[in-house]
Amino acid sequence: MNEHEFLPLTIAVLTVSDTRTEADDASGQILVERLTVAGHRLANRVIVPDDIYRIRAVVSGWIADPAIQVVLTTGGTGMTGRDSTPEAVRPLLDKEIDGFGELFRMLSWEEIGTSTLQSRALGGLANATFVFCLPGSTGACRTGWDRILQAQLDARTRPCNLVELLPRLRER
Secondary structure: OOOOOOOOOEEEEEEEOOOOOOOOOHHHHHHHHHHHHOOOEEEEEEEEOOOHHHHHHHHHHHHHOOOOOEEEEEOOOOOOOOOOHHHHHHHHOOEEOHHHHHHHHHHHHHHHHHHHHHOOOEEEEEOOEEEEEEOOOHHHHHHHHHHHHHHHOOOOOOOOOOHHHHHHOOOO
8 A cells, every 4th residue: 555645445424313314414424424525435424322232233334344444433422321431442442542542632621621521432443444433413423523533534644644554454
């Protein structure tokens, strides 16, 4: 892989919501638009209710699919009784990317102040697939994509990016 050429990735988008439909899923739509405008391919887009096992089933299927390189979720990262995306996804991860949640909250601080402490944004790696769990607000999805993921999912980003790790993720 030439490290200075764009490499389109195959990305799946999951919206976690008890109320959203594809017609009014603004956060999922933002992620789909952003990733396709950037030149990536949309593998699939699904909406599931805030149910730990339904979330886990969809994400498990995608991380088992060798064609999907990145999974993005939006929603279910808050602290209410129904918010269960981190609990659904964390057991599936081989490694957590601690810096993703930390960086997301730092950037969110600039936008929403102390309210960012309610975000349980999560990043990790599962079966050589990058998984990122974003909050359900459109602003959070914009922040996550525009200020973190767009650059890290672009092989041209220097000094380093997540794309250049793809060939080495299955090393033992």
